[in-house]
Amino acid sequence: MTPGLDNHRNRHSIPVYAAAILIVFGSGRATAQLDEAIYNYLKFERFEYEGNANIHLFKWDVEGWTGSDYNKLWVKSEGDYVFDQDIFGRADLQLLYSRNIATFWDAQIGVRRAFEPERTFDSVIGIQGLAPYFFETEAAMFISENGNVLGRFKLAYELLLTQRLIAQPRVEINVSADDIENRGVKAGITEFEAGLRLRYEIVREFAPYIGFDYVEEQSLLEHKHTVRAVAGFRAWF
């Protein structure tokens, strides 16, 4: 243990992302306690091929953070790329300040840049953590520069078949508060995705998986539901 001399820390900083970087990377203290150490984390939660007879996608769900126990800077990116059409169906990048607000929960606030299907800047407010009974939970609200309000809710659970073979049921729901004509978005649930991934942890940090997703999409133009097979890997470091 190498304790510093200054035992006071700023626990009540204003959570604006402009200040986040300052908070995360310390306020110029010479000696940091190890219990306030900064860690860096990057996780490829989903990095996969997804498809069936009609559709072939590459999908990613990547997130990472840097920070201490209470204050972190998160980066998240989700999206898919349709091979046969050579287009990105959906792609975004979020930059969030994350604050530990309860034992198992972080509140997050920040910005999102959506690249596809339309280029917008959204503000993001959300919550992420571990709900009782070990449900990994993530909920976020996006308010676009045009005033549209969108939401995303993710829930995942892990079932150990063996110490390394793990089944992960997972649900993701995307919602919109209003119709967004120019994006073809219909108010309500715009996308519902439920799936099961079976991964094998060769080491904790790297696990190839297979599985399937049931996807239901609702837009102003159409309503479709598909079942897709997935194969990919989960990795973190």
Add this chain to the structure above:
Amino acid sequence: MKKRQVAAFCFALLSALSAQAGTYDLVVGKKAVNLTGRERTSLVVNGSMPAPTLRWREGEEVTLRVTNRLGEPTSIHWHGIVLPYDMDGVPGISFPGIPPGETFTYRFKLGQSGTYWYHGHSAMQEQLGLMGAIIIEPAKGEIQTYDRDYTVILSDWSDENPHRVLSKLKKQSDYYNFQKRTVFDFFRDLSGKGVKETMADRLAWGEMRMDPTDIADVTGYTYTFLVNGQSPEANWTALFKPGERIRLRFINGAAMTHFDVKIPGLKMRVIQADGQNVEPVEVDEFRIAVAETYDVLVEPRENRAYAVFAEAMDRSGYAGATLAPRRGMRAEVPALRPRPLVTLAEMGAAHGMNHGSAAMNHSPEEETGANGHEGHDMAGMDHASMPEMNHSMSPHAGHEGHAMADHGEEPAGTAHRVLTYADLKSATKHADWREPDREIVLRLTGTMNRYIWSINGKKYSEAEPIRLKYGERVRFTYINETMMNHPLHLHGMWQDLDNGKGPFNPRKHVVNVKPGETVHVDVPADAPGEWAFHCHLVYHMETGMFRKIIVEYPDTAAKKGA
């Protein structure tokens, strides 16, 4: 042993005997070691890991010149030794640490005897092998007689750098646990224990977001468990002639691992705990928490090898050695027992605690007074059928219950006796024993999921020091609200563990507090200065389960105030 060490050792011994004021030169450096099949760098003192055993004599004034040959700061803490606070070796509290290339001279007079140890107190260096034994001969000679005297240092070696281990725990706290309950265990429990009990169990753990298989944070997945720096394959061997009496000085120098120690075929007579003589107790097995020491006497009568078997508490591996009449002999090594589970009873479900919350409040009845053991004595719950074990007032009981239950393989009628804290009785009456002047409640808190460990919901960096007045006697009440064991180490002063023996309560430097347990210790604040107090599990200490304790003279206390 290398020639140089032998020479240094002889020199040390000679100077100690002749002058009663030994000067010891200790050089902290690095050395390549291969303990697992891969070459790694270990920290060494005078070229050796573990560090050379220091043999001192009670009353001696020792001078220790510690030179740092590392590229980073280091420090040496003399664990269990009563000394001036600026000689205690904790960077940031007792002194600034020893910068690379520099020498720090420790000097203190020994007013005690027994088995102790020394280790690094900087940047988790004890995990890298920076630790060794201290043996202090009593001025009046040993109470016990024995023919041979061996030091058995247990430790946990990882090929991974400790900072990397901690980083993994921060990102996935169950990273090293490969003994979790699976879907199939769930179905097995459904058919074995019934739907109601199984569901109640799973829901209770799920509600707390804790895992009952979480016995050790860091396991045999990365650890190779060592005896005196040697893996079970290398088989460290202590020689004896049948009929001789052997003193084994067990020191748990591990960073994270509690061990359950047994020598099949031999009764162990426990004569010392944490360097203090106790009323001898004969046992078959004892648990040694991280940083504790136990001295035992054994008398092997047969002309054969005996296995010294130290199972990691989570059964993910073992440290092994051999007692043998000749070199090269090996005894049959016992099988690892099944890993235990933390029970809901141990987690103190009855206490209505909000588990897992970093900022939890405990119900007031937990702040018990002088004799408030009853509500927390879990012993009765699973031990009713084991009359041979005396578990009344036993703060050490809960896990031994599992150990006992695992002993199905023992021959019927063989009482397998496991040491508990209730068995420990000081061999001498403490002259300073009296009722404590006041009580300080220290709740051991934390979140396994985020790998944050704290006291009263606050990490070291967030907390004010604990202030004691010189001369007062303070009762520390430890309430473990987590599901891990926490071996609490107080620097500079003793913890008189209240196990109902009054002036004969055992005097310890490390007191292990089990999941959900409440333990009382009395601390005589007889050492002015600034001291460290922490969980001795190195990754718990580094993530916040640590406090500075300031013992002030009454006049200075008035000045400082807040």
